[in-house]
Amino acid sequence: MNSPVTPFDFGRCLQACAQGDRRALQALYDHEGARLLGVARRIARDNATAEDIVHDAFIRIWTRAGSFDPARGTAQGWIYSIVRHLALNAIRDSRRETVLDDGAVDISSGLHNGLDDIDLWSGSAKIYRCLEQLQPAPQRCILHAYVDGCSHAEIAALLGAPLGTVKAWIKRSLQALRECLG
Structure with missing residues (x-):
């Protein structure tokens, strides 16, 4: 006789994620x-976009698991809604993209302003030291994305x-920054 299968407990998994249990995030994945x-x-x-969306969704699940409210819906529904919203936003953003001409933005001034802004924003030199450890192109990607909002x-x-190279630089740079700051 087969034993009954225990259903996956999404709510408990989110609670564990909110408490910093990385195994719970791995189990969810x-x-x-x-x-x-x-x-x-x-x-x-698009496969590449879908992979980016799921990656971003798991980061969001990890960082926002504590905000899940069971009174507003199921844990599984909350997780799927994150993926759906990120996917819909990616489609909307891709429709709005426009090609910038060479005169639209001065990269060097954006980089210098970004470094000043990030140093003021962080309130400490630690993020600045971590950013300095990145290669120049990935560092510019991070600054353009998170300081300039590009x-x-x-x-x-x-x-x-x-585009794929930029996405990879950002992904690897964020991981390096997490490790440096952690």
């Missing part, structure tokens, strides 16, 4: 990652780099 990727693919209709496509146009 192992259990739902493929299905979430399927949702993102159906909406974005989209990935805008950064690619500013740096004359392929």
Whole structure:
């Protein structure tokens, strides 16, 4: 006789994530990652974009798990809504993208202003020291994205780099910054 299968407890998993349990996030990824990727693919209709969406969704789940309110819906629904919203935003953003001409932005002034802004924003020199450890192009990507508010496509146009390369630089740079700051 088969034993009954215990359903995955999304609520408990989110509670554990909110308490900093990385194993819970891994369990959530192992259990739902493929299905979430399927949702993102159906909406974005692009594998690379869908992978970015799921990556961003898991970061958001990790950082905002404590904000989940079971009175407003199920934990599983909350997780899927994050993926759906990120995917819909990605579609909207891709429709709004415009190619910047060479005279639209002065990269060097944006970089210098970004360094001043990030130093003031951080309130400490630690983030500045961590940013200095990055290679110049990935460092500019981070500054353009998080100080200047540029989209990935805008950064690619500013740096004359392929969009996929810019996304990879940002992803790896954020990981390096997390490790440096952690």
